[in-house]
Amino acid sequence: xxxxxxxxxxxGAGRSAVEKFxxxxxxxxxxxxLGFDCAFISEHHFLDDDMFPSPxxxxxxxxxxxxxxxxxxxxxxxxxxxxxxxxxxxxxLDLISxxxxxxxxxxxxxxxxxxxxxxxxxxxxxxxxxxxxxxxKLWTEQSVTYRGKHFQTDGVTLxxxxxxxxxxxxxxxxxxxxxxxxxxxxxxxxxxDPITPLSIICENVAHWERTLTAxxxxxxxxxxxxxxxxxxxxxxxxxxxxxxxxITGEYRRYLGFGHLVDDEGRPIPPGREDLxxxxxxxxxxxxxxxxxxxxxxxxxxxxxxxxxxxxxxxAGSTHExxxxxxxxxxxxVIPHFAS
Numbered sequence: 001x002x003x004x005x006x007x008x009x010x011x012g013a014g015r016s017a018v019e020k021f022x023x024x025x026x027x028x029x030x031x032x033x034l035g036f037d038c039a040f041i042s043e044h045h046f047l048d049d050d051m052f053p054s055p056x057x058x059x060x061x062x063x064x065x066x067x068x069x070x071x072x073x074x075x076x077x078x079x080x081x082x083x084x085x086x087x088x089x090x091x092x093l094d095l096i097s098x099x100x101x102x103x104x105x106x107x108x109x110x111x112x113x114x115x116x117x118x119x120x121x122x123x124x125x126x127x128x129x130x131x132x133x134x135x136x137k138l139w140t141e142q143s144v145t146y147r148g149k150h151f152q153t154d155g156v157t158l159x160x161x162x163x164x165x166x167x168x169x170x171x172x173x174x175x176x177x178x179x180x181x182x183x184x185x186x187x188x189x190x191x192x193d194p195i196t197p198l199s200i201i202c203e204n205v206a207h208w209e210r211t212l213t214a215x216x217x218x219x220x221x222x223x224x225x226x227x228x229x230x231x232x233x234x235x236x237x238x239x240x241x242x243x244x245x246x247i248t249g250e251y252r253r254y255l256g257f258g259h260l261v262d263d264e265g266r267p268i269p270p271g272r273e274d275l276x277x278x279x280x281x282x283x284x285x286x287x288x289x290x291x292x293x294x295x296x297x298x299x300x301x302x303x304x305x306x307x308x309x310x311x312x313x314x315a316g317s318t319h320e321x322x323x324x325x326x327x328x329x330x331x332x333v334i335p336h337f338a339s
Contacts, residue, residue: 001300001337004038004309005031005326006074006227009052012315017050021058023319025065027312030323032069034330038102039066040074040309045113049315056089063097072102074227074309075173075191079108079127080117083151084158086131087138091162099163104191105132106173107182109259125182126150132170132186139167171225180204184211189223194311195254195283197263198302201226205303223306226299229284230310232325232333236287243325246316248280289332296337 007024011017028039039062041055052058055073062071071093076086086103094101107124108114114121130148137144138158146153162168172183173191183190190208192201209219229250231243252273254260260268260279268275280286285295299308312325 001296001305002037002307003329003334003337004036004040004070004072004225004307005313006040006042006309006311007313008042008044009058010047010049010315012049013318017052020313021052023322024313025062026319027322027326028062028069029066030326031330032066034326035334036069036326036330037307038070038072038309040072040102040104042074043077044110045077045080046116056086056093059101060093060096063093063100067098068100070100070102071097072171073104075104075106075171077108077113078105078131079119079124080113081131083131083134084138084153084156087135087158090135090168091139091158091160094162094164094168095160097163099168101162101164101168102171103135103168104171104173105187106191107179110257123150125178128172129182129186132172136167136170136186169223171223174204175200177204177207180208181211184208184217184222185215187222189225189306191225191309192227192303192305194227194229195251195260197261197265197283198299199263200261200265201303224303225307225309226303226305227309227311228295228299229314230292230312230325230329231284231286231314232292232312232328233288234328236291239287239291242321243286243314243317244280246314247284247286248276249316250311250314251276251280251284289328292329292333293336296333300337 009021041058043055044051045053059071090103107128130151134146142157143155144153169188171189171191172187174180174183175193175196229247231239231247233239256270312322
């Protein structure tokens with residue numbers, strides 16, 4: 001397994017989003033020096049925590065401050081965007097970073113975002129499918145003519161092309177079966193989210209693999225990444241002290257978005273905050289190195305992902321604690337799973 005880190009750049013813990021971003025740069029540079037494979041920045045819009053809505057712009061700054069760690073959008077909400085613009089911006093980022101881009105894309109789910117961008121939420125699957133197909137064609141072909149329901153081009157030649165050949169990898173974030181099947185159809189990787197029960201992810205692995213076969217793709221040539229909320233300290237007690245409330249706050253926000261489901265896949269009503277303690281203990285990792293190793297062993301045995309992507313920076317996290325968590329993870333956890 002390979003390991004990465006992911007960020008939503010937002011204000012919190014008495015720090016502005018810009019201050020948090022500058023701290024994230026230091027954390028990503030440390031992760032690079034410790035041998036982490038990749039770092040991601042996410043996208044959302046119109047949130048009162050000032051979350052950065054433009055991951056490719058933020059990543060261009062990260063590219064200038066790093067040398068070898070792969071840089072990913074985790075994820076771009078592709079249905080909201082013009083795929084030609086995404087293809088161009090991503091190609092430039094791949095070039096200036098020396099071929100380090102992972103283009104992570106997802107369908108999105110927040111109605112207010114779709115309304116603001118003039119898109120229909122019901123069209124998100126077809127918008128993602130067409131957008132991903134068009135981006136790949138623009139990256140690999142000359143004079144692209146494309147006729148889709150949402151996008152049309154006539155003889156468009158994208159220049160410059162990305163550094164990676166044939167293309168930068170496209171990771172598709174997906175949680176429900178249809179989205180997972182779409183990830184298999186148009187992506188180079190499925191990026192599983194952190195809040196879906198592992199039992200449901202396991203069921204979706206079979207759907208993903210079956211769809212890969214239907215589209216003539218080999219499972220061995222695909223990547224499968226699993227995202228995990230992660231809070232590590234010297235021991236369990238200190239980890240819960242530093243990260244327990246911060247990660248619970250993340251889950252409280254997921255609950256408010258209507259984004260949590262139970263182990264049977266049924267939506268959990270937004271008012272059920274009484275369920276948060278058990279959900280956090282079951283679906284996240286908070287503890288010392290021994291607990292972290294046990295969780296990763298369970299994840300490897302259950303899912304066998306090619307990548308595990310940690311979210312160590314939460315709204316209530318401090319820079320010092322994230323730096324310490326990175327070092328602990330690299331020194332006490334990852335060496336047991338690096339092969």
